Amino acid sequence: MIGAHSADQVRAAERPALDAGMGAELMRRASYGLALTITRELRARRGRVYGARVTGLIGKGNNGGDGLWALAFLARRGVAVTAVLVDTTAHAEGLAALLAAGGRAVRLAPDGSVPGGSTDDGAARLPLCTLTEARDECVRADVLIDAILGTGARGGLRGAAAGLVELLLRERSEGRGLPHVVACDIPSGVDPTTGEVTGPVLPVESTVTFAAAKTGLFLPPGAASAGRVEVIPIGVEDRLGEPVVRRMGAEDVSRLLPRPAAEGHKYTRGVLGVVAGSEEYPGAALLACAGALSAGAGMVRYFGPPSVAALINAALPEVVCHTGPELQGRVQAWVLGSGVSGEEQLDRCRQALSLGQPAVVDAGALDLVGERAVDRPELILTPHAGELARLLTRLGTECDRAEVEATAGASLREAVRLTGTTILLKGPHTLCHEPGGILFSQADGTPWLATAGSGDVLAGVLGALLAQGGVAPSSVGEMGDAGHWAATAALAAAVHGRAGRIASGEADGGRGHPISARDIAHAVRFVWDAP
Numbered sequence: 001m002i003g004a005h006s007a008d009q010v011r012a013a014e015r016p017a018l019d020a021g022m023g024a025e026l027m028r029r030a031s032y033g034l035a036l037t038i039t040r041e042l043r044a045r046r047g048r049v050y051g052a053r054v055t056g057l058i059g060k061g062n063n064g065g066d067g068l069w070a071l072a073f074l075a076r077r078g079v080a081v082t083a084v085l086v087d088t089t090a091h092a093e094g095l096a097a098l099l100a101a102g103g104r105a106v107r108l109a110p111d112g113s114v115p116g117g118s119t120d121d122g123a124a125r126l127p128l129c130t131l132t133e134a135r136d137e138c139v140r141a142d143v144l145i146d147a148i149l150g151t152g153a154r155g156g157l158r159g160a161a162a163g164l165v166e167l168l169l170r171e172r173s174e175g176r177g178l179p180h181v182v183a184c185d186i187p188s189g190v191d192p193t194t195g196e197v198t199g200p201v202l203p204v205e206s207t208v209t210f211a212a213a214k215t216g217l218f219l220p221p222g223a224a225s226a227g228r229v230e231v232i233p234i235g236v237e238d239r240l241g242e243p244v245v246r247r248m249g250a251e252d253v254s255r256l257l258p259r260p261a262a263e264g265h266k267y268t269r270g271v272l273g274v275v276a277g278s279e280e281y282p283g284a285a286l287l288a289c290a291g292a293l294s295a296g297a298g299m300v301r302y303f304g305p306p307s308v309a310a311l312i313n314a315a316l317p318e319v320v321c322h323t324g325p326e327l328q329g330r331v332q333a334w335v336l337g338s339g340v341s342g343e344e345q346l347d348r349c350r351q352a353l354s355l356g357q358p359a360v361v362d363a364g365a366l367d368l369v370g371e372r373a374v375d376r377p378e379l380i381l382t383p384h385a386g387e388l389a390r391l392l393t394r395l396g397t398e399c400d401r402a403e404v405e406a407t408a409g410a411s412l413r414e415a416v417r418l419t420g421t422t423i424l425l426k427g428p429h430t431l432c433h434e435p436g437g438i439l440f441s442q443a444d445g446t447p448w449l450a451t452a453g454s455g456d457v458l459a460g461v462l463g464a465l466l467a468q469g470g471v472a473p474s475s476v477g478e479m480g481d482a483g484h485w486a487a488t489a490a491l492a493a494a495v496h497g498r499a500g501r502i503a504s505g506e507a508d509g510g511r512g513h514p515i516s517a518r519d520i521a522h523a524v525r526f527v528w529d530a531p
Ligand SMILES: NC(=O)C1=CN([C@@H]2O[C@H](COP(=O)(O)OP(=O)(O)OC[C@H]3O[C@@H](n4cnc5c(N)ncnc54)[C@H](O)[C@@H]3O)[C@@H](O)[C@H]2O)[C@@H](O)CC1
Pocket: 014, 018, 023, 026, 027, 028, 030, 031, 059, 060, 061, 062, 063, 064, 066, 148, 149, 150, 151, 152, 153, 154, 155, 156, 157, 158, 184, 185, 210, 234
C-alpha cells in the first residue's frame, strides 16, 4: 500500500529538523537521492554516466536548491551540467556548489528576449539567455530536471518560466523529441496537495519526491503529468502521520481478493442481484453479469425484461434470470443502473435500493440517489466525470464535466459529503472515497480500457466483490481511516485495471492492442493468479 501526504503534513514533519538547523542536511539527502536516480537513468540510456548532459530548470526556492545540489553531484561524476535559472534569484549555497563542481549556470532573461549580457548574482556573473537559447539548452540534454516549483508553490508557472515550458511543450507536440524529464518533488505547476493544475505543466517521465509521495501526485489532473513516482526518505518519515490518500499495489490486491473457503458453497460465496440493461441497451446487462461471474460471485441473479434475459441466458447460461416486476430470491449485494432506461427497470432499481443492502449504483440509477443526504456508505456510486457533474448540479453545486476533471479530488469529496454515499469516480485515475474515510487513487489500467461497456464490467466486478463481503474488516483496520466501502471500490478498480492490462497484452510486457469490454470481463478472472 502506497500512502500519500499533503504538503502541509510533509512540512510539519520537516519542521523539527529545520528548527534544529538540519535544513542543509535534509536538502543534501533529497538532492543526493535525485542525483542517484538520474545516474541510473543515464546508465540505462547511454551505458555510462561520464560525458552525459543534464540540464536543470531551477526556481528560486528550496526546490531549485535541490536541483542545483543534484546538478553539482552529477558534475562531480563527469556529467556536463547546466542550470537554467528561471527566476531573479536562486538558492545561494546550491548555486555556489554547482559552480564549484564545474557546472554552468545561465539565467533566463526576465522577459525571455534579451540576447547576450550578464547579471550580477552575488559571487557569480551569470550569462543571460533568451527563451529559445534556454529551450535549445534543454533539448540538447540527455535528462532534464524540473526543479522550478515544489511544495512552496502558490499557483502555476508565470512569466518567462511559463514561456519556456510552453516552448518545450510545443517541441513535444510537434513531434521533435524532448529529453527524459525528471521532476524534483513534483512537476512544477501541479498543486502538491490537490493535484490541480494552473498554467502550463511539462509532463515528466518520473518524479523523485522527498519524505513522502505528495497527494497531488496521486490526484488528477496533475497525477497524469507525474509519471513514475519514486520516494526518497530524508529522515523525517516517522513524523508524517497517517496518509490522506492511498493506493493499493500488486501485493495488496493479491492479499485482499476474496477466495472461497474450503467448505464454501455458492450461497456462502455470495449471490449478486443485477438490475441492468433495457430493451434499448441490452448489452450493458450482459457485460455486468459477465464481469461479476469472472470476479467470483457464487451466483448471479438477473432482473429485467424478457428480451434481455433471453440474451443473457444465450451467452451466460450460469445466470438465473427473473423477468417479473417484483424482485425475488435472496442476494447479498446489487448492481443497479448500467444500461437502464425506462420506468420498469428504474422501478426495480428503486425496490432494490429500499432493501438497505450494499449496492453499486451506476449510470441510469444515479438519478435515483442524492435528493437529500442519506447516511448510506454501502451505496457505491460509480460515475465518470460527466455523471458526477450532473449529480453535483442536481444537488445544487452547478458544474460541468471539465470542472470536475480539473478539481477531481475536491469534487469527489463534495459529492460524498452531499450524498452520504461512497463514490468511485472513473477515469484514467480512479478515485474512491466514503464518508469520513481517506481517499484511494488507483491507476492500474491502460487507455485501452476507454472502450464502450468497460464501465458495465467494472460495475459487475465491484458488485461481485461486495457480494463476497468486500475487503475483510481486519485488512481495512490496517489501513488507518480507509473505510471498508472505499477500500472495496478501490480493489474493484485495481482488478478492472489489471484485467485491462492482461486483455491488452501489456501485462506480458507487450505494447498493448485494442480490446473490447467482453475481453476485459473475460480477463478479470486471471487477476486472481497474476504475480
Ligand atoms: N524544507 C525542507 O527542509 C526541505 C525542502 N525540500 C525542497 O524544498 C521544496 C520546498 O521549498 P520552498 O518552500 O522554498 O518552496 P519552492 O521551492 O517550491 O518555492 C518556490 C519559491 O517560489 C515562490 N513561488 C511560489 N509560487 C510561485 C509561482 N507560482 N511562481 C513563481 N514563484 C513562486 C515562493 O515564494 C518560493 O519562494 C520542496 O518541494 C523540496 O523540493 C527538500 O530539499 C527537502 C528538505
